[in-house]
Amino acid sequence: MKKLTHLAVFTAFLLTFALASYTAKADVIDPQLYIQQSGTSPAGGDPNIINAGTGGFVVGVAGNHTLLDPLLVIVGVYDGSGVPAITFSGCGGTCSAATVGTYGLTANTANFTASSTGSAFDQLGLASGGSESFVNWSGADVANGFAAPSSFTLYAFMLPGSLDPTNQPWTIDESGAALGSFVIAYGCESVNNTTGACANAGAIGQTVFTNTGLITSGPPTRKVPEPSGLALLGSGLVLTGGLLRRRLSAKR
Numbered sequence: 444m445k446k447l448t449h450l451a452v453f454t455a456f457l458l459t460f461a462l463a464s465y466t467a468k469a470d471v472i473d474p475q476l477y478i479q480q481s482g483t484s485p486a487g488g489d490p491n492i493i494n495a496g497t498g499g500f501v502v503g504v505a506g507n508h509t510l511l512d513p514l515l516v517i518v519g520v521y522d523g524s525g526v527p528a529i530t531f532s533g534c535g536g537t538c539s540a541a542t543v544g545t546y547g548l549t550a551n552t553a554n555f556t557a558s559s560t561g562s563a564f565d566q567l568g569l570a571s572g573g574s575e576s577f578v579n580w581s582g583a584d585v586a587n588g589f590a591a592p593s594s595f596t597l598y599a600f601m602l603p604g605s606l607d608p609t610n611q612p613w614t615i616d617e618s619g620a621a622l623g624s625f626v627i628a629y630g631c632e633s634v635n636n637t638t639g640a641c642a643n644a645g646a647i648g649q650t651v652f653t654n655t656g657l658i659t660s661g662p663p664t665r666k667v668p669e670p671s672g673l674a675l676l677g678s679g680l681v682l683t684g685g686l687l688r689r690r691l692s693a694k695r
Contacts, residue, residue: 473572474508474648476606476628477501478656483612485654490583493626495617495661499530502628503612510630510648514602515541515548516615519555519563519580519595521623529600531615541599546631547640548599555595557581564649567599569629570640574652580625583652587659589623606630617658626656 477484479491480500493500504510516538518527529538540551549568557577564571577595585591606613617626627650631641641647 473645474510474630474632475505475654476510476630476648476650477503477505477612477654478626478628478650479654487653489653490625490655490657492587492659493656495620495626495658497661499614499616500626500656501612501614502606504606504608504630504648505654507608508632508648509605509607510632511634512603512605513541513545513630514604514606514613515545515569515629516600516602517563517567517627517629518598518600518617518620519625519627520598521584521589521595521621521625522592523554523594523596524621525619525624527598527620527624528618529602529615530618531602531613533602533604533613538600538602541601544639545601546629546634547638551599553597555580555597556593563595563597563625563627564629566597569649570644570647571629571649572651575627575650575655576652579652580655583625583655583657584623587623587657592623595625618661620658622658622661624658626658 475485477486477491478493478500479486479488480493482501483503485505502516516529518529520527530536531538541548543549543551547568547570551567553566555563555566555577559566559577562571562573562575564575580595581591602613602615629650630648632646632648633642634640635642
């Protein structure tokens with residue numbers, strides 16, 4: 444009986460040690476970037492609801508991690524409706540499109556659909572985990588009252604500066620994208636000097652779906668009237684003009 448008790452205690456010790464080691468390792472190899480309305484630690488909203496265009500939201504890094512300059516912020520525009528812009532004090536206003544080649548970036552715009560392979564990051568050539576999937580984004584939109592999207596258009600922006608525990612989170616803002624759009628971020632703790640990509644999986648700083656920003660409120664995207672709408676408006680103006688002329692003629 445004593446032997447079984449000792450064995451149980453030893454097994455519990457091993458499991459506790461393994462779990463602690465795994466947790467520490469996960470923190471070391473996976474710097475988590477969060478996008479949320481406010482706060483200095485991940486909210487874990489799965490995703491986090493944000494209000495764009497009215498004063499901003501935040502991007503930060505969880506744990507004791509320092510990410511290199513620059514930080515990439517990516518907007519996934521719901522059904523490609525609208526062209527987004529990211530503003531940040533470090534950019535002196537509107538931030539530039541990300542430079543191709545940064546951390547392995549192969550394009551600063553891309554289309555993301557149900558048939559796309561991998562995550563939103565993968566569409567731009569960025570090595571990452573897979574939780575930023577089209578399925579997750581579509582499901583979150585539907586759960587928050589939006590129609591199921593047919594696609595997202597991805598735009599990558601470059602924010603200057605090194606994000607670290609002492610100077611984060613940063614306040615940023617977005618304008619132009621339709622409601623139902625997503626905001627994620629990407630960076631590296633170190634890079635491979637040959638490829639320019641993150642040095643290894645442990646050096647990748649990324650947003651996972653749990654801490655993705657979902658834009659559900661903000662100024663509406665300005666829409667250009669459809670040709671049929673313009674024609675109808677023109678017909679209405681002509682008719683109104685005709686009625687006014689008749690009234691004036693009758694008074695004479």
